[in-house]
Amino acid sequence: METTQLTEKKLDVTVLEPRMKHPTIFEWFDALKGGESFVIHNDHDPKPLYYQLLGERGNIFKWEYLDQGPEIWEVRISKLTPEEGETVGELVAKDYRKAQVFKKFGIDFCCGGKKSVKQVCKEKGISEDQLEQELLALDATEKARETEYDKWEPGFLADYIVNMHHKYVREAIPALYEYTTKIARVHGQRHPELLEVVKHFTNVANELESHMPKEERVLFPYIKQLDEARKSGVKMEPAAFGSIQNPINMMEMEHDHAGRELEMIRELTNDYTLPADACATYTVAFKKLQEFEDDLFRHIHLENNILFPKALEMEKEVVK
Structure with a gap:
C-alpha cells in the first residue's frame, strides 16, 4: 500500500485485480486510527463488503x-473512535481473549464493562494507541475455539451460570476462608496485610452468599419466563418488581461491591506476589484467590455484558 494513497484517502477499487480488492480495502481500514476515514471508488454497489467488514x-x-x-459508487468508510465504538464489555463478549489484554492493563471488563475504551484509558492514564495495538494483534491471530456465550439462549446461559459459577463459588468459599485465616494467623505478625485480606475475602463471601439466591429465586426464573414467552410469541404481564432493570441494577451494584473487594485483595497482595518466607499454605491460598478472582470476573462478565442486556431486549419484546 502506497503512502500517497493513504494521504489522499481515496482508493480506486476498479483498477485492482478482483482477488486483491477486498484484501486491499481491509489493509487500508486496519491502517486507520479512530476518527480517520477513506473513500472507496467503485463501479458497482460495494454492499457485500459492508457485511464482510x-x-x-x-x-x-x-x-x-x-x-x-x-x-x-463511492463510499466513505470511517473507523469509529473508541468512545464511539463498542464498550469494553461488548468487546469481551465477542472475543473473551480480549479479557486478558484488559486485565493486563488493569481494566475492569466485568463490573466496568459499560465504559468505552477511551474512557477507561483516560481514567487509568493508559495509552490508547498501545491498548488498541494489543487488541488489534489479537484480531490478527487465529481465534482459538472459545465458547460463544453471546450466542446462547438466555435461559440456557442462566442455567449455566448457576450450575458452573454459582456452584464453584459455594465450593470455593469454605476452603479459601480456611486458607486465608490460617496464613493470617501464622504469618500475620510479619505480614499484617493478610489480616486485611481475610476481612475483604469475608466481605466478598458474605456478599455472594446473599447475592446468588436472589438471582436463582427471582431474576433468573423471570429471565427464563421471558425467554419462553419470546420463543412462543406470547405477551407477558409486567413483573411485580416492575421493569427487569430494577433487579438488574441491584445485581450489578452487588457485582461492583464484590469486584471492589477483590481489587483490594489484589492490591494488598501486590498482585498475589509471594514473600520469601511463604509456606505451602501461603502459596496455595494465593493461587486459589487468583482462581476465585478469574472465575468471578468471568461470572460477572457473563451476567453484566451478555445475560442482562439480552434480558432487557426480551422484556421490550414480550412484556405488555
Missing part, C-alpha cells in the same frame, strides 16, 4: 454513501 472487524466503522451509481 462487519463480520470480521465488528461494529467499529461508519459506512456512508457519497455516490450511489448507476455508473459510479
Whole structure:
C-alpha cells in the first residue's frame, strides 16, 4: 500500500485485480486510527463488503454513501473512535481473549464493562494507541475455539451460570476462608496485610452468599419466563418488581461491591506476589484467590455484558 494513497484517502477499487480488492480495502481500514476515514471508488454497489467488514472487524466503522451509481459508487468508510465504538464489555463478549489484554492493563471488563475504551484509558492514564495495538494483534491471530456465550439462549446461559459459577463459588468459599485465616494467623505478625485480606475475602463471601439466591429465586426464573414467552410469541404481564432493570441494577451494584473487594485483595497482595518466607499454605491460598478472582470476573462478565442486556431486549419484546 502506497503512502500517497493513504494521504489522499481515496482508493480506486476498479483498477485492482478482483482477488486483491477486498484484501486491499481491509489493509487500508486496519491502517486507520479512530476518527480517520477513506473513500472507496467503485463501479458497482460495494454492499457485500459492508457485511464482510462487519463480520470480521465488528461494529467499529461508519459506512456512508457519497455516490450511489448507476455508473459510479463511492463510499466513505470511517473507523469509529473508541468512545464511539463498542464498550469494553461488548468487546469481551465477542472475543473473551480480549479479557486478558484488559486485565493486563488493569481494566475492569466485568463490573466496568459499560465504559468505552477511551474512557477507561483516560481514567487509568493508559495509552490508547498501545491498548488498541494489543487488541488489534489479537484480531490478527487465529481465534482459538472459545465458547460463544453471546450466542446462547438466555435461559440456557442462566442455567449455566448457576450450575458452573454459582456452584464453584459455594465450593470455593469454605476452603479459601480456611486458607486465608490460617496464613493470617501464622504469618500475620510479619505480614499484617493478610489480616486485611481475610476481612475483604469475608466481605466478598458474605456478599455472594446473599447475592446468588436472589438471582436463582427471582431474576433468573423471570429471565427464563421471558425467554419462553419470546420463543412462543406470547405477551407477558409486567413483573411485580416492575421493569427487569430494577433487579438488574441491584445485581450489578452487588457485582461492583464484590469486584471492589477483590481489587483490594489484589492490591494488598501486590498482585498475589509471594514473600520469601511463604509456606505451602501461603502459596496455595494465593493461587486459589487468583482462581476465585478469574472465575468471578468471568461470572460477572457473563451476567453484566451478555445475560442482562439480552434480558432487557426480551422484556421490550414480550412484556405488555
